[in-house]
Amino acid sequence: MEQKTNVMRILEQKKIKYTEHTYAGTGAVSGAEVAQALGQDPAHVFKTLVTFSPRSKKYYVFMVPVAEELDLKKAAKAVGEKSIEMLKSKELLPLTGYVHGGCSPIGMKKQFVTTINKTAENYDTIIFSGGKIGYQVELSLTDLKKVIRISAADIIVE
Template sequence: MKKNAEKTNVMRILEQKKINYVSHCYADTGVISGIEVAAVLKQDPNQVFKTLVTIGSSNNNYVFLVPVQKELNLKKAAKSVGEKSIGMLKSKDLLPLTGYIHGGCSPIGMKKQFRTVIDASAKNLDTIIFSGGKIGYQVEMSLDELKKALRFEVEDIVETT
């Protein structure tokens, strides 16, 4: 992890709100998948979360954070936000909607705050790690600290194997 890594907008928001976080940088590694990111950062993949943006049957958008090695269960996700059904947002729609590109999408600092649900497994962890808003950057913090920056719910939303 580079100590002098550049600051992302997410990090600026966290500092502005005086939220405790740790930044992780893997910008020069070329890894893309969340599981690779966890490996490069030498972190438990259960602790590293990916940010998924969805669209419900009502045309409302939702954000879900799930561990990188798990898959979002669309039925559970829809139920958690009171939708009949939910689908993944198309990659081309991500930047105009959130201000983020695929692979660098953070729940913090989106153009608009969408209803956000974090997988229940996060409750068992001291901290979670998720995108810092730019490919190559991650932030780590407790759910209590995250609450200072983001309204979210915690529900069981992943596929069970």
């Protein structure tokens, strides 16, 4: 691979094995298109969403399968908040260092409380953004937990 992303460098520093996937040049934009471009089951590919609690002024990161929608009520409950809202696209880069579509839970400017949908526990590995549009990394949830603090909960719309 010609390009290492920050996420890949962090995983290598921590001696964590990962598989790299690239979909650059496929024209895939949505998570479902990315999963298709990679030839993967969309339930196995996760997107990283950043939210904000207006009450506590805290930010939270959620990872859900690409074809699913984050249930804001369940997500708020999972992190002990009354309510949360999606972060505006323009606020993403200054807050996390990542652009919309290339946001990874690993390597953000700050580490935020991160919750992954519990279906991730059904897979040996999960695939998520490598921190740059066109790049995905695949690793086990156990290994992901060695890099960031993450908990699992039911956070998707039924």
